[in-house]
Amino acid sequence: MARTAGSHSGITGPKVRQAALELFAKHGYAAVSMRQIASEVGVQAGALYNYTPDKQSLLFDLMQSHMTELMAALPDNTADDPLQTLEHFVRFHMSFHHDRPEAVFIAYMELRNLNEQNFAMIEEMRRAYEDRLQGILIAGQANGVWDVKDAKIATFAVIAMLTGVNTWFRSAGRLSLAEVQDQYWEMVRKAVGAD
Amino acid sequence: MARTAGSHSGITGPKVRQAALELFAKHGYAAVSMRQIASEVGVQAGALYNYTPDKQSLLFDLMQSHMTELMAALPDNTADDPLQTLEHFVRFHMSFHHDRPEAVFIAYMELRNLNEQNFAMIEEMRRAYEDRLQGILIAGQANGVWDVKDAKIATFAVIAMLTGVNTWFRSAGRLSLAEVQDQYWEMVRKAVGAD
DNA sequence: CTGTTATCTGAACACATGTTCAGAACCAAG
DNA sequence: CTTGGTTCTGAACATGTGTTCAGATAACAG
Structure with missing residues (x-):
């Protein structure tokens, strides 16, 4: 059946990309940690791995x-x-x-x-x-x-x-x-x- | 243990700059560690601090x-x-x-x-x-x-x-x-x- | 309400980070 | 050979890293 379950995948996913885009552009890939990205999204670092391997x-x-x-x-x-x-x-x-x-x-x-x-x-x-x-x-x-x-x-x-x-x-x-x-x-x- | 040198300030100094130049250019400042630079120079990380604060x-x-x-x-x-x-x-x-x-x-x-x-x-x-x-x-x-x-x-x-x-x-x-x-x-x- | 499932937390893992420092290793001068 | 000063090691410190995962949480279907 149609996906639609418990939550914010449709919202969090784009937010992760957007946060990564901004932070990578500003500080550089190597200087940005997964925890910084997560914090920008409003989530814990582990949750990012639902959206990127x-x-x-x-x-x-x-x-x-x-x-x-x-x-x-x-x-x-x-x-x-x-x-x-x-x-x-x-x-x-x-x-x-x-x-x-x-x-x-x-x-x-x-x-x-x-x-x-x-x-x-x-x-x-x-x-x-x-x-x-x-x-x-x-x-x-x-x-x-x-x-x-x-x-x-x-x-x-x-x-x-x-x-x-x-x-x-x-x-x-x-x-x-x-x-x-x-x-x-x-x-x-x-x-x-x-x- | 086997140490390499004694008074090499005039040699090690330029070597540190050169190694940093090459590594920063290749991998980026944030992606390069002091230990990598030291290793390129042939020295332990602590020794770098004789040449840069x-x-x-x-x-x-x-x-x-x-x-x-x-x-x-x-x-x-x-x-x-x-x-x-x-x-x-x-x-x-x-x-x-x-x-x-x-x-x-x-x-x-x-x-x-x-x-x-x-x-x-x-x-x-x-x-x-x-x-x-x-x-x-x-x-x-x-x-x-x-x-x-x-x-x-x-x-x-x-x-x-x-x-x-x-x-x-x-x-x-x-x-x-x-x-x-x-x-x-x-x-x-x-x-x-x-x- | 119950059951299901996607999503997220929080802790943990193993290792890397910049930097400091006591003491060892070394070189040159006396 | 001894002394003195410079240069380096090796270990330590406190914190940060990417990533994993059991279990809590929330949103939906029936």
């Missing part, structure tokens, strides 16, 4: 969810012309990352705390994401829309530049996200040599 | 040394024209960071493990470094050498882009550092709108 899986699940969401949200790019596609990518990357600073932070900082298998899986998803940008850059190069010497290098450069925004941008600052997006898009457009 | 100071010293070296090595830029100054900055940043990947990694990843005072000091040094680039960008803007909408944003963008190289560049790869420097310089030059 171990601490490592908790980290991995957060990172995997993030990367899966990222890939799913990434706009398709078979239709438009390369310049528009690149612009969409730039704006998408910035707004998606802006909306989930903790997950982004963890995805970049905690790679070394994944075990070998988990690391390989996340790394492959990251590569798939980078490949999407690289594909766009190659397409525009083939069409003569812009001029990049090495698509791989340009890919790294653009992603690093865009992701870096998360380290300083605050919604309460002097610029809105839209303004920052405009300026970054202009820099990217110029950097690849598009008019 | 505590673990926190060990981290801070590494970061402070790195930032001090960075500022000291940064070429002066009062003489040249802005375009050349910017090019020097770009090439300098890339080669300096390339030469000390562990220190760079630590300087970016372990900020949150500094206590409040230490964090403030490192953060100020970082700001001073960024200000140097910002100064260059403003000077070139004033001279009409290039066109950047917002010098602060351009500063962040350029630094993020350049520092990102450390995450993927390997000397054994298909490109030399010089080639990568050339390409990044071209992208930066175009991004700021210089001919």
Whole structure:
């Protein structure tokens, strides 16, 4: 019969993930204890093990969810012309990352705390994401829309530049996200040599 | 029992720093124990306290040394024209960071493990470094050498882009550092709108 | 109400943590 | 060889670690 028994699985589960997300982002995976997470949730440490087999899986699940969401949200790019596609990518990357600073932070900082298998899986998803940008850059190069010497290098450069925004941008600052997006898009457009 | 040494302050001291540098860079500050560092040095944990008052100071010293070296090595830029100054900055940043990947990694990843005072000091040094680039960008803007909408944003963008190289560049790869420097310089030059 | 079952507590386990310190081991000078 | 000072060991301290599990607790079905 329909599950529904005694309690708060539907509430506690998400709370555990949320607490882990915030604490890992703030203090780092290694510096956060299961007891701290439990305390944030309002529960004893043992109860966490109803929701994750171990601490490592908790980290991995957060990172995997993030990367899966990222890939799913990434706009398709078979239709438009390369310049528009690149612009969409730039704006998408910035707004998606802006909306989930903790997950982004963890995805970049905690790679070394994944075990070998988990690391390989996340790394492959990251590569798939980078490949999407690289594909766009190659397409525009083939069409003569812009001029990049090495698509791989340009890919790294653009992603690093865009992701870096998360380290300083605050919604309460002097610029809105839209303004920052405009300026970054202009820099990217110029950097690849598009008019 | 068999002890190893007698008066090795001049040897053990640097060894402690080196071991801490490597281990912190590889596993993260919080994930590394004093006993691991000691073992790398070939000594018992207690002996480390002849060289550092505590673990926190060990981290801070590494970061402070790195930032001090960075500022000291940064070429002066009062003489040249802005375009050349910017090019020097770009090439300098890339080669300096390339030469000390562990220190760079630590300087970016372990900020949150500094206590409040230490964090403030490192953060100020970082700001001073960024200000140097910002100064260059403003000077070139004033001279009409290039066109950047917002010098602060351009500063962040350029630094993020350049520092990102450390995450993927390997000397054994298909490109030399010089080639990568050339390409990044071209992208930066175009991004700021210089001919 | 009773019976069932998912959820949680609280204690325990075995081991790791940063740090301290008395005393041993060592080196160099006299 | 003796003395003096530096460097290191080995054990200890108090606390924290991830994880397990028997049993208490709560929510539902009948």
